[in-house]
Amino acid sequence: MRWGLIALAAIAVVSAGLVGCAAIRLPAVALDPTLGPAAPPPLLGAFGQDPPISTTMEWETRRAPLLHAAFEREVYGPYPPNAAPARVLSRDEISYAPLADVARIEQWSVAVGPADAPPHFNMVVVLPRDATGPVPLVIMENFCGNRAAMADAPDEIAGPLTEVLWACDAPWAYPLIETVFGRYINGPPYEDILARGYGLAMFYAGDVVADEAVGAREGLARLYGDDAENTGAVAVWAWLYSQAYDVLAADPRVDARRVAVWGHSRNGKAALYAAARDPRIAAVIAHQSGRGGASLSRSDEGESIAEMMEAFPWWFPPAFADAPRDPAMDQHQLLALIAPRPVLLGNGARDAWSDPHGAWQAARAATPAYELYGAQGLAQEDMRTPNLEADLAYYTRPGLHGVTAQDWRVFLDFLDAHLKTR
Numbered sequence: 001m002r003w004g005l006i007a008l009a010a011i012a013v014v015s016a017g018l019v020g021c022a023a024i025r026l027p028a029v030a031l032d033p034t035l036g037p038a039a040p041p042p043l044l045g046a047f048g049q050d051p052p053i054s055t056t057m058e059w060e061t062r063r064a065p066l067l068h069a070a071f072e073r074e075v076y077g078p079y080p081p082n083a084a085p086a087r088v089l090s091r092d093e094i095s096y097a098p099l100a101d102v103a104r105i106e107q108w109s110v111a112v113g114p115a116d117a118p119p120h121f122n123m124v125v126v127l128p129r130d131a132t133g134p135v136p137l138v139i140m141e142n143f144c145g146n147r148a149a150m151a152d153a154p155d156e157i158a159g160p161l162t163e164v165l166w167a168c169d170a171p172w173a174y175p176l177i178e179t180v181f182g183r184y185i186n187g188p189p190y191e192d193i194l195a196r197g198y199g200l201a202m203f204y205a206g207d208v209v210a211d212e213a214v215g216a217r218e219g220l221a222r223l224y225g226d227d228a229e230n231t232g233a234v235a236v237w238a239w240l241y242s243q244a245y246d247v248l249a250a251d252p253r254v255d256a257r258r259v260a261v262w263g264h265s266r267n268g269k270a271a272l273y274a275a276a277r278d279p280r281i282a283a284v285i286a287h288q289s290g291r292g293g294a295s296l297s298r299s300d301e302g303e304s305i306a307e308m309m310e311a312f313p314w315w316f317p318p319a320f321a322d323a324p325r326d327p328a329m330d331q332h333q334l335l336a337l338i339a340p341r342p343v344l345l346g347n348g349a350r351d352a353w354s355d356p357h358g359a360w361q362a363a364r365a366a367t368p369a370y371e372l373y374g375a376q377g378l379a380q381e382d383m384r385t386p387n388l389e390a391d392l393a394y395y396t397r398p399g400l401h402g403v404t405a406q407d408w409r410v411f412l413d414f415l416d417a418h419l420k421t422r
Contacts, residue, residue, distance in 0.1 A: 036296075067337055071276070074326060082114060086112050107157060107158065109158075110244065124201070135198060137248060139248070144165065162206050211233065241271060261281050263285075275338045298325065302352055302355030333366070339372070347397075348398070376391050
């Protein structure tokens with residue numbers, strides 16, 4: 001019993017270090033779609049001085065610009081100013097035995113930001129070896145860097161350029177981490193993705209702005225100068241999805257019309273904001289993105305804004321914690337800014353911290369934007385069984401905060417339903 005308790009304590013400590021959760025809550029969520037926060041204001045109703053919306057033209061020319069400005073001002077902060085176009089500094093082919101028969105693997109060094117002293121990130125690009133034309137592709141950000149995301153990674157794969165979470169540098173802890181967070185918490189199922197005909201581009205956003213207090217301040221100052229206090233790391237991590245898209249879309253092996261972004265937890269927050277800001281992104285999968293992601297800020301379930309900002313004050317600008325909540329604003333409007341493009345929101349039945357009810361209510365409230373375009377918004381009766389054919393889908397599987405084989409089967413089925421029909 002004593003050693004069992006010690007093992008559980010070790011798992012909890014390692015787990016908190018990896019995903020940065022201020023707490024891990026184990027009780028099951030009551031997956032009742034009638035529960036959760038009060039519905040936010042009607043999406044197409046009046047917003048401040050802007051009258052109700054009834055057409056896509058009114059949405060795009062009047063409402064969307066107001067919402068973009070509000071999210072930048074009150075939640076995420078601005079993207080880096082005066083940034084030069086992203087450019088590939090080097091591109092090296094990588095020999096990786098586990099995928100040698102099915103994939104071509106390259107490592108790209110990508111410079112972003114100011115032209116005079118740009119930071120850069122290292123991106124691993126994995127493409128199906130047997131592809132006969134441009135392939136659809138998934139861009140994903142990882143937690144621990146590319147080396148940790150590839151089992152037995154070759155020496156050529158660069159390590160993180162900034163400090164990573166301590167658990168990332170503890171290989172002894174990986175079995176514990178995967179026990180809690182699933183087999184694919186560090187890296188995706190490459191073979192499954194390739195077998196479906198998709199390419200993959202993967203990088204660690206902390207190469208540019210680290211996911212810890214000191215490194216984040218330094219990274220933000222490098223990109224924003226004196227304005228660094230008015231933004232947060234999530235805005236930069238979102239911007240990096242688009243920077244990756246810029247260089248990938250220029251490669252003839254990639255179908256630029258069918259590029260999706262994927263993110264889990266804090267990276268899910270960034271993926272949603274990236275898709276809202278960048279209409280070139282064809283689809284987004286945000287798994288357990290929680291507060292500041294898909295879940296409504298007005299919800300009192302799960303992690304609060306105050307708890308998140310106390311634990312990770314560099315993620316968002318101080319205004320997100322300090323300013324009174326605008327009752328006319330919430331995260332359903334962020335989802336609506338992605339419409340009519342496909343969005344899948346993933347959840348865990350024992351991941352109360354990420355507030356599955358708040359994400360469900362946000363998806364319901366965003367549905368009118370999809371219907372405005374003639375697309376299908378949330379079209380399912382319960383929180384467990386997703387309608388993957390719908391353009392706005394919601395999925396819950398058993399278990400905790402993490403990424404499992406079941407998750408990836410659903411993710412790929414969703415992408416098949418939307419990207420392979422184009």
